[in-house]
Amino acid sequence: MSELARESSTRRSARSAEPAPRASARGATFLGTPPFPTAAKAALADTQLRRNLAHATGTIRGKRAAVVAEVDNWEELRLAGAALKDRTLRHLDTYLTQLETALTKAGATVHWAGDAAEANRIVVDIARAHDTDEVVKVKSMATVEIGLNEALADAGITAWETDLAELIVQLGDDLPSHILVPAIHRNRSEVREIFLREMGRAGKPAPADLTDEPARLAAAAREHLREKFLRAKVAVSGANFAVAETGTLAVVESEGNGRMCLTLPEVLISVVGIEKLVPTWEDLDVFLQLLPRSSTGERMNPYTSMWTGVTPGDGPQEVHVVLLDNGRTDVLADEVGRQALRCIRCSACLNVCPVYERTGGHSYGSVYPGPIGAILTPMLRGVGHDEQVDSLPYASSLCGACFEVCPVRIDIPEVLVHLRSQVVDAHRGRPSLQGAAMKAASWMFGRSARTAAAEKLSGLGSRVLDRTVRRRAPGGRRALGSLPWPVSAWSDARDTPVPPPESFRAWWSRTDGGRR
Amino acid sequence: MNARDAILARVRTALRDVPRDETPADVEVPRLTAPVVPDPVGLFAERVADYKATVVRCTPAELPDRLAEALDGVGRLLVPTDLPPDLHPAGPELVADTHLPVTALDALDGVLTTARLGIAETGTIVLDHGPGQGRRAATLVPDLHVCVVRTDQVVGGVSDAVAALDPHRPQTWISGPSATSDIELDRVEGVHGPRTLHVLLVG
Secondary structure, three states: OOHHHHHHHHHHHHHOOOOOOOEOOOOOEEOOOOOHHHHHHHHHOOHHHHHHHHHHHHHHHHHHHHHHHOOOOHHHHHHHHHHHHHHHHHOHHHHHHHHHHHHHHOOOEEEEEOOHHHHHHHHHHHHHHOOOOEEEEOOOHHHHHOOHHHHHHHOOOEEEEOOHHHHHHHHOOOOOOOOOOOOOOOOHHHHHHHHHHHHHHHOOOOOOOOOOOHHHHHHHHHHHHHHHHHHOOEEEEOOOEEEOOOOEEEEEEOOOHHHHHHHOOOEEEEEEEHHHEEOOHHHHHHHHHHHHHHHOOOOOOOEEEEEEOOEOOEOOOEEEEEEEOOOHHHHHHOOOHHHHHHOOOOOHHHHHOHHHHHHOOHHHOEOOOHHHHHHHHHHHHOOOOOHHHHHHHHOOOOOOHHHHHOOOOOOHHHHHHHHHHHHHHHHOOOOOHHHHHHHHHHHHHHOHHHHHHHHHHHHHHHHHHHHHOOOEOOOOOEEEOOOOOOOHHHHOOOOEEOOOOOOHHHHHHHHOOOOO | OOHHHHHHHHHHHHOOOOOOOOOHHHOOOOOOOOOOOOOHHHHHHHHHHHOOOEEEEEOHHHHHHHHHHHOOOOOEEEEOOOOOHHHOOOOOEEEEOOOOOHHHHHOOOEEEEEOOEEEOOOOEEEEOOOOOOOOHHHHOOOOEEEEEEEHHHEEOOHHHHHHHOOOOOOEEEEOOOOEEOOOOOOOEEOOOOOOEEEEEEEO
């Protein structure tokens, strides 16, 4: 184990008695996060977090709206993006083998990984073969999903995150909370503190006079990481797109850390989810327009790197591509949920989501937070086994803002509702309060005599309550306050109206339908 | 079964609902209407400058003077071995990139290259690392990148660029100097790539 990998793991265990959350065996969620409602309650109480998130998401929403409005044929682009991804997904086996052939012809080595453990083993073995105890990494959701950094650390290899936000998360021994900006929950002064405290332990320390100006913080990251870039032998990346026809991979980024990793080391390993494919080179046209405007709200991101296998004399001379399933074929098998695999990880849905803005990414306990995470995670992991995963499809008000902004038109509300029914189905057969109440209701409504008796009883109760209850619901109707358990689960957050003194049926027969 | 065959088998099982005789072309993709860009060169200059890069327009005759100004204060300048000789500036010491180690690149003050094309709509410079453009590391490690783009290399939109480019060549699309939005989603220029991008638009 390298000195720093060891230090990082002892640091974790020293800080708290409980192990730091890790990606679970199947990936996609962080072990130890409570179900969404519990996690959200704690997050809502954190006023600093809410301020940071409101500021950041507000900024990015404005920028996105401005650059999207500039494009006359934006809707056309969205339709084309969705259709191109559907074409790829409906013929994924064809495109995967086509990509494999093209990559191999271009000098790359193609590996296939069915799950996280397989993918991690492939990367670890390649790094070991080059006798290195460190790798530099470009920000990649797929590698967070499979828990690659932890697997490398277990093998004595330190993975250096080089994206600024990932660096903040890694140095702070923290978890990512946003797809694009994993440290969105941190403000500038928190970042300054983390840099001052932790940089020296991982390499070149931050300058002692570091301020919280973002430009100074970025400069500190430049200084800190440069020596790592210049000496690294092996780099690990993901890919935003993989062109089946040509074997071209694309990485879209801002800082130049991606270019450093993709260009300087001798060996490059790219972990690519099987949904990242696009059929042809020309198809990148659509996605290179959709992604930057939806993601960072820019006409184009500062740097996009594209490479096709090995280029003699330029960049890594040993190129590996790991094609990752890890639950994606389960998503593909769900005819309603399949559309989630169109996702290009822009994070526009997070930035517009009223739930995400208030609860933050950590509440989702998932590598993919926000609306897309609320559908992707349950499908990657499967529903019905884990209370936390099952809570995610409910982490939404179904307002539909996510669908409006999605550059590949994923109907997230549709999939959420579909998954809610799957969760309910998975729990069917177990006794529940709701089930018992529904059974009682069906018994009561099943015979008109029983219904009439119940109505009479309710009217009687109403006359008593009408005299005693002082509380009024909006609109002036008398309402009950908090009721005893188990009904309190309902009544604590809602007004329960006092039942009417007379039922409609009783009124109808008394007045002959209002004629008397 | 190996992982490859297992994954492909799972994909095929997952796609049972797709009719057997459906081809990729059967999934219709709407055609895009190409946006009309009336003054691509003017728009390119404006949009590159929006990213806080320096853009200077000049005639070929003025180029040597504009180059000298862009390279004022630069001691040692990296140049690709195949940079056209008429672009060799007077002033800085020129260091030809004969596969220098990266640590040597890091010790230089700047790099001068040409480009493959420019995209007006997005203010993007595309390098395909052909003649005059250097290998990928050359325009990455030094802190100043001076790039000469001819006006006849500017295309209107991303579609035009994709149509003109060869996917088998490595490509670097550059839109302004290195930047980050990672702290409070506020864009600041200057992280790992060149912190200064100076574009000379000639023609």
